[in-house]
Amino acid sequence: MLGGVCAGLAKHLDSSVKEIRILMLIGGALGGFGVIVYVWLWALAPVAGGAPASGAAVAGGGLPAGGGMPAGGGMPAGSGAPVGGFPPSVPAQVRGVGPGREVPTAGTAPNSGLPAGAATVAGATVGSVAEPTVDSMAGGKVRRRPLSTDLMIGAALLLGGLYLLTLRLGWLVRPDVVLPLVVVAVGAVVAYTQLDEVERTRWAERAGVGGTRMAALRVVGGAGLVVVGILLLVVGATGDVAQMGRTLVAALSVLGGAGMVLAPWGIRLWRDLDTERAERVREAERADIAAHLHDSALQTLALIQRRSADPAEVSRLARAQERDLRGWLYGGPTAEATTVATAVPCIAADVEDLHGAVVEVVTVGDRPIDERTGALLAALREAVTNAARHGGGSVQVYVECGPSGVEAFVRDRGPGFDPDAVPSDRLGVRESIVARMERHGGTARVVSVPGDGTEVRLTVPDESGRAGAGRPG
Amino acid sequence: MTVRIVLVDDHRMFRSGVRTELANEDSIEVLGEAGDVVEAVDLVHTQRPDVVLLDVHLPGGTVRPGGREVLQRCADLLAAEPPVRFLALSVSDAAEDVIAVIRAGARGYVTKSILGPELAAAIRRVADGDAVFSPRLAGFVLDAFGAGAGEVASVDDELDRLSQREREVMRLIARGYAYKEAARELFISVKTVETHVSAVLRKLQLSNRHELTRWAADRRLL
Structure with a gap:
């Protein structure tokens, strides 16, 4: 049908739309059962997700796309008025399907005796909501409607359906009792949902973001509705308006007095709660820090004391611990490295752990790891390992992701060597660094001055052939 | 002395x-x-x-x-x-x-x-x-002034970007080069390298480039 509920359901159940629709119509004809099902599904079923590009799919599966329609389909009211009320507010694409399908349904519905009023109210409510929703769908954007709106409309329609049902079954419904109850319920719902939102926005408010006047307004409005509903009930029961007024004044004074007495206590309680919460947060933080220090620093110190005879091991332990603490304090390398700038420190850390050298890393810019940069990182690991093993002392790594590609430099202060004098059977540099870089369209150069250290320079160009630099893969 | x-x-x-x-x-x-x-x-x-x-x-x-x-x-x-x-x-x-x-x-x-x-x-x-710049400070400067992304000042005294030469010097420092080595690499004197680094320091202290000012504003340093 028009809400897309049938289509959505059909998709979900893997059956044809037509079957579902027929079932729905039968359900709708049988005392309004279908109406209720339809309305609940419409209110609660999620809006179809899907990529923004697949506009067609969204239109097909998006349940609330024709928000206004379930009333038309569901309400077999038979009276032309509510149904006729829709089309102006419903965009063309929906309307094209709408009346053609639904009007005959309405005509054939057996419930001609139903009061048009409820249907009209429900229809009008929904109809007014329908337009923006459909518009946003047509705009290609899939947006989740606020749940409370869905629920409100669903509840309203459900009530309408129930009302119709009771009428059909011939139960006695007294509007003078039911109506105030409905008002009270609506008021309570409005106030409570708002309270929830107030709680959520409190943090934002403290941070200095705008106020929640609207929320407060709605809470007051909700409370007002509740009061009006109760008054209606009471007046309906007693029928004495004058006495009502006096009672109201008395009740308000009692409430006010109680409020005056209890307010300081309430505020006190609130503050206590606040401090307690802050205290608990602080406590949890302290426990976290203690746990971390225990697992890391204390353990390492114990290890160092036991291995004090082995200076290399001690310095390796100390360096690893330093790196760990540094990462914890200042946000260092993370577990999963998906970009060049996060992967390089991990490589350095691995090499430090394996070879006990100190590897300083500086990165500028960043980009995701793809085939080329992955090759560069593999070659970089090899170069850093070589530097740590032969260079001695500290290794300086610099990686720059620029618009034209990625460049990496590994420098050590070791004795240096003559690259041309390396025997050809030594594959390290030649195979795993130079050849690997060349296979991926990059370059590798080893600059070594005996006595003045070695620098390995690696480059990969940005994915050639693609116009527009720096496009992430 | x-x-x-x-x-x-x-x-x-x-x-x-x-x-x-x-x-x-x-x-x-x-x-x-x-x-x-x-x-x-x-x-x-x-x-x-x-x-x-x-x-x-x-x-x-x-x-x-x-x-x-x-x-x-x-x-x-x-x-x-x-x-x-x-x-x-x-x-x-x-x-x-x-x-x-x-x-x-x-x-x-x-x-x-x-x-x-x-x-x-x-x-x-x-x-x-x-x-005196540590390699990491040089790397930070390259990042903050957009030099890694290829932004280069057209005039030397532009405060918000590095000149081509300043960028080269910063890159060498980030690579772990001492001033003397950087000078040799660029075929300039050590004094010239020092001048470039001092110029970068001045830019770092005075620049209103948004990466720096936003950073400073976040920490109420302005």
Whole structure:
């Protein structure tokens, strides 16, 4: 049908739309059962997700796309008025399907005796909501409607359906009792949902973001509705308006007095709660820090004391611990490295752990790891390992992701060597660094001055052939 | 010429370690030590050293990091004649610490893992009025000024971008080159390298580039 509920359901159940629709119509004809099902599904079923590009799919599966329609389909009211009320507010694409399908349904519905009023109210409510929703769908954007709106409309329609049902079954419904109850319920719902939102926005408010006047307004409005509903009930029961007024004044004074007495206590309680919460947060933080220090620093110190005879091991332990603490304090390398700038420190850390050298890393810019940069990182690991093993002392790594590609430099202060004098059977540099870089369209150069250290320079160009630099893969 | 220095660090062990390492350097004389912000401000004002070796994180005072407060309260000496110059020294090479002291007036930044001779060279360089950049500070500068992404100033004195030459010098420092090595690599004199680094330091201190100002505003440093 028009809400897309049938289509959505059909998709979900893997059956044809037509079957579902027929079932729905039968359900709708049988005392309004279908109406209720339809309305609940419409209110609660999620809006179809899907990529923004697949506009067609969204239109097909998006349940609330024709928000206004379930009333038309569901309400077999038979009276032309509510149904006729829709089309102006419903965009063309929906309307094209709408009346053609639904009007005959309405005509054939057996419930001609139903009061048009409820249907009209429900229809009008929904109809007014329908337009923006459909518009946003047509705009290609899939947006989740606020749940409370869905629920409100669903509840309203459900009530309408129930009302119709009771009428059909011939139960006695007294509007003078039911109506105030409905008002009270609506008021309570409005106030409570708002309270929830107030709680959520409190943090934002403290941070200095705008106020929640609207929320407060709605809470007051909700409370007002509740009061009006109760008054209606009471007046309906007693029928004495004058006495009502006096009672109201008395009740308000009692409430006010109680409020005056209890307010300081309430505020006190609130503050206590606040401090307690802050205290608990602080406590949890302290426990976290203690746990971390225990697992890391204390353990390492114990290890160092036991291995004090082995200076290399001690310095390796100390360096690893330093790196760990540094990462914890200042946000260092993370577990999963998906970009060049996060992967390089991990490589350095691995090499430090394996070879006990100190590897300083500086990165500028960043980009995701793809085939080329992955090759560069593999070659970089090899170069850093070589530097740590032969260079001695500290290794300086610099990686720059620029618009034209990625460049990496590994420098050590070791004795240096003559690259041309390396025997050809030594594959390290030649195979795993130079050849690997060349296979991926990059370059590798080893600059070594005996006595003045070695620098390995690696480059990969940005994915050639693609116009527009720096496009992430 | 002997460079007279003052050590400011809250760890006595570290101060004595630095003292020992600098004892081999004839041209550097340690005048005194301070362990917190108030002591440091007093000591610097009474001793008027050439260079203050300043730890970034110091106890005492009200501003964080404490090293920044020392710089602020010694602002009169930064501009005095002869000026007192500050070299920041810290275990943390987190960008916020570095930039906080650099923008407050420090002439350079080195990490505590620096070895004695290198530290002595850095102190002498700062005493001469030049700037000292650690590789990581150079990397931060390249990032913050968009030089890694290829932005280059068209005029040398543009504050918000690095010139081509300044970028090259910064890249070499980030790669672990000493000034002398960078000079050889670029076929320029060491003095020219020093001039470029000082120019970059000035830009780092004065630039209103949004990466820097946004960063500073976030931490209420403006």
